[in-house]
Amino acid sequence: MARGTAASTLDEAARHANSLRAELRRPGTHPKVLEYCTQEILAKNAYHDSLEAARSVFDRLRLLTGEQFDGARLVDAVLMPGATGVPRVAINTGVTTTERDEQKGFASLIKGLGSMYRNPAAHDPRLNRPVGDEELRELLTTLSMVHRRLDAAR
Secondary structure, three states: OOOOOOOOHEEEHHHHHHHHHHHOOOOOOHHHHHHHHHHHHHOHHHHHHHHHHHHHHHHHHHHOOOOOOOOOHHHHHHHHOOOOOOOOOOOOOOHHHHHHHHHHHHHHHHHHHHHHHHHHHHHHHHHOOOOOOOHHHHHHHHHHHHHHHHHOOO
């Protein structure tokens, strides 16, 4: 946890506690996202928060399938149809062209989030990749949607 200025009144302490509670209960944030980045949220570290939140999806795909790949290779191995014509993790029935396109789009979205948030954080210094609060909220919302789709996946 990050250290901040000490509250000097009960009102200040209550405001601080409510602020932390609100950060942890971001409306609509999937519990899996918060599981991976709660410490960063409390520390108000958007850069590392975005990195850990993005990692949550890749780790979840590995946990769902036992696959050990990472990044785009992992996404292709578990979300794309492959030789069998059926993805290992399917977000729909894959019967129609629209559903197959949706599955491919879902895989592309995850690869894009990894390329945009996980990979740069692994290779570039924080000073070269600022992440603001609004961008972080949007990312957490998007990653929450991804996790909700994985909740319902077959």
